[in-house]
Amino acid sequence: MQTHTFKPDMPPPKQAIGVLAWLRENLFSGLFNSLLTLFALYLLWLIVPPLINWAIINADWVGTTRADCTSEGACWVFIQQRFGQFMYGFYPSELRWRVDLTVILAIVGAAPLFIDAMPRKARYGIAFLVVYPLLAYWLLHGGFLGLDLVPTSQWGGLTLTLVIAAVGIAGALPLGIMLALGRRSDMPAIRVICVTFIEFWRGVPLITVLFMSSVMLPLFLPEGMNFDKLVRALIGVILFQSAYVAEVVRGGLQAIPKGQYEAAAAMGLGYWRMMGLVILPQALKMVIPGIVNTFIALFKDTSLVIIIGLFDLLNSIKQATTDPAWLGMATEGYVFAALVFWIFCFGMSRYSMHLERKLDTGHKR
Amino acid sequence: MSDVNMQPTQPEGIIQMDGVHKWYGQFHVLKDINMNVQQGERIVLCGPSGSGKSTTIRCLNRLEEHQQGRILVDGTELTHDLKQIEAVRREVGMVFQHFNLFPHLTVLQNCTLSPMWVRKTPRREAEEMAMHYLERVRIPEQAHKFPGQLSGGQQQRVAIARALCMQPKIMLFDEPTSALDPEMVKEVLDTMIGLAEDGMTMLCVTHEMGFARTVANRVIFMDRGEIVEEAEPNKFFSNPENERTQLFLSQILH
Numbered sequence: 001m002q003t004h005t006f007k008p009d010m011p012p013p014k015q016a017i018g019v020l021a022w023l024r025e026n027l028f029s030g031l032f033n034s035l036l037t038l039f040a041l042y043l044l045w046l047i048v049p050p051l052i053n054w055a056i057i058n059a060d061w062v063g064t065t066r067a068d069c070t071s072e073g074a075c076w077v078f079i080q081q082r083f084g085q086f087m088y089g090f091y092p093s094e095l096r097w098r099v100d101l102t103v104i105l106a107i108v109g110a111a112p113l114f115i116d117a118m119p120r121k122a123r124y125g126i127a128f129l130v131v132y133p134l135l136a137y138w139l140l141h142g143g144f145l146g147l148d149l150v151p152t153s154q155w156g157g158l159t160l161t162l163v164i165a166a167v168g169i170a171g172a173l174p175l176g177i178m179l180a181l182g183r184r185s186d187m188p189a190i191r192v193i194c195v196t197f198i199e200f201w202r203g204v205p206l207i208t209v210l211f212m213s214s215v216m217l218p219l220f221l222p223e224g225m226n227f228d229k230l231v232r233a234l235i236g237v238i239l240f241q242s243a244y245v246a247e248v249v250r251g252g253l254q255a256i257p258k259g260q261y262e263a264a265a266a267m268g269l270g271y272w273r274m275m276g277l278v279i280l281p282q283a284l285k286m287v288i289p290g291i292v293n294t295f296i297a298l299f300k301d302t303s304l305v306i307i308i309g310l311f312d313l314l315n316s317i318k319q320a321t322t323d324p325a326w327l328g329m330a331t332e333g334y335v336f337a338a339l340v341f342w343i344f345c346f347g348m349s350r351y352s353m354h355l356e357r358k359l360d361t362g363h364k365r
Numbered sequence: 366m367s368d369v370n371m372q373p374t375q376p377e378g379i380i381q382m383d384g385v386h387k388w389y390g391q392f393h394v395l396k397d398i399n400m401n402v403q404q405g406e407r408i409v410l411c412g413p414s415g416s417g418k419s420t421t422i423r424c425l426n427r428l429e430e431h432q433q434g435r436i437l438v439d440g441t442e443l444t445h446d447l448k449q450i451e452a453v454r455r456e457v458g459m460v461f462q463h464f465n466l467f468p469h470l471t472v473l474q475n476c477t478l479s480p481m482w483v484r485k486t487p488r489r490e491a492e493e494m495a496m497h498y499l500e501r502v503r504i505p506e507q508a509h510k511f512p513g514q515l516s517g518g519q520q521q522r523v524a525i526a527r528a529l530c531m532q533p534k535i536m537l538f539d540e541p542t543s544a545l546d547p548e549m550v551k552e553v554l555d556t557m558i559g560l561a562e563d564g565m566t567m568l569c570v571t572h573e574m575g576f577a578r579t580v581a582n583r584v585i586f587m588d589r590g591e592i593v594e595e596a597e598p599n600k601f602f603s604n605p606e607n608e609r610t611q612l613f614l615s616q617i618l619h
């Protein structure tokens with residue numbers, strides 16, 4: 001009998017390496033690519049140096065008034081002087097520590113959830129989700145247990161933006177998941193209700209929703225019955241965004257093979273356990289990019305509350321630029337707003353990429 | 366057996382199908398299926414594709430709904446009552462053609478999920494039991510891997526262990542080796558033979574005639590939604606009565 005001798009594994013052949021080879025391959029691989037590269041370089045040369053000059057080299061960084069801005073570049077003194085207003089709106093300055101504490105508690109409280117080795121993580125997470133909102137409400141709003149009341153009309157700036165975004169996300173995600181499940185339900189009544197709800201809220205612009213909640217809703221409510229403008233805006237944002245989340249989640253549910261449902265059912269899992277333990281973990285993982293996309297849109301859409309006179313970050317900045325003492329600061333203000341929005345949105349995007357990698361269990365083959 | 370309505374001709378089995386019919390829309394998939402399986406019996410169902418053999422065993426844990434007739438599993442009748450259905454599913458394990466392991470859970474978690482959530486077994490106990498059955502299918506070393514990291518044969522053995530972890534009285538196999546590479550068929554069949562030797566009640570839809578010959582007490586041949594012939598394996602393979610059965614056997618046994 002013959003024994004086959006297998007050939008040993010060999011390393012792959014050496015590719016051309018080094019900076020020059022990389023440049024030739026990626027930037028100058030042909031006439032057309034070379035022209036594109038040169039054109040792109042030209043554009044960068046047009047844009048980047050003036051921007052750096054304006055924003056950094058020629059900018060004024062220190063001072064207290066408009067008069068301290070003497071150079072041609074950006075006047076960051078304006079941002080510095082109005083920073084408190086941008087962050088807290090009209091929140092009384094002596095009580096701003098309460099906002100800071102709310103944010104610190106969120107970070108400290110949520111931190112254990114990001115530690116992989118944390119025992120009883122699910123239980124802690126649920127406890128956090130129940131306790132923190134109450135704590136945050138007490139700290140921000142107050143009016144009981146020894147804290148002075150700060151009405152929501154005084155909330156503003158980045159604080160308000162974060163409140164709307166956080167409440168919107170925390171409300172829209174569970175509601176959206178329930179709507180997605182409802183839309184795929186076997187029960188016709190539930191299906192019709194969910195489809196109607198989703199199609200209604202997807203069919204109207206958010207501005208209309210906010211406008212209606214603020215201007216028209218009070219007309220329909222009985223005399224004397226009125227609830228907080230911010231609460232109405234929050235409900236509007238949650239209902240509106242939940243319809244989008246629902247459609248994203250439904251996409252994920254549809255991508256789960258029928259065999260997963262059958263295996264779960266055959267093992268004796270009931271509907272809610274099947275969904276909660278087998279289907280949703282897979283479906284949600286699959287649609288992380290879509291969900292985060294919706295949340296980034298939600299975060300940016302918070303600036304639409306300007307239409308109902310709430311002073312979020314953008315509206316606070318807009319208002320500051322109309323101050324006679326700081327005329328002509330619109331560019332600085334909006335660049336700052338863009339930077340803050342970008343930092344948060346980019347953060348969400350990176351976190352979602354990290355999550356996708358972490359949850360990848362290698363079954364995509 | 367005091368029930369006067371019980372038909373005296375057949376002893377009460379762990380599975381009883383009486384005059385079961387099923388339709389997909391207009392299409393009549395199951396026609397008057399009668400089957401009585403005793404505890405510890407090993408049944409092999411075979412037949413051409415579309416003959417209703419998979420549908421038949423999928424009716425036994427209500428993955429498919431029958432529209433006429435009666436199905437009793439371990440004394441519980443399958444009706445629209447969800448409680449009854451879940452009670453039956455606790456006692457009936459199922460192994461699928463495409464394994465259907467949960468890809469987001471490790472092998473061990475796949476095995477402990479149902480015991481922990483349906484039977485309320487404490488985690489530690491469930492894990493011990495899972496390891497016991499993983500050893501039995503000879504892959505305890507894979508317990509902490511994800512299904513996507515295993516070969517097809519290994520995945521199917523995990524699927525068998527997962528079903529066993531619920532300590533079922535009956536095991537259903539729906540073409541368990543059809544999706545496997547030829548080299549992996551044997552490892553799965555060996556596991557199933559081991560199970561049969563321990564006295565498990567098994568219903569297998571399979572084209573593995575060697576397995577049917579060694580393990581089955583009875584072979585049931587189906588075509589076009591009907592049971593055409595039913596016999597113990599020796600007779601079934603050497604001396605089939607029905608013409609359709611002879612044709613089928615001549616086509617699959619070369």
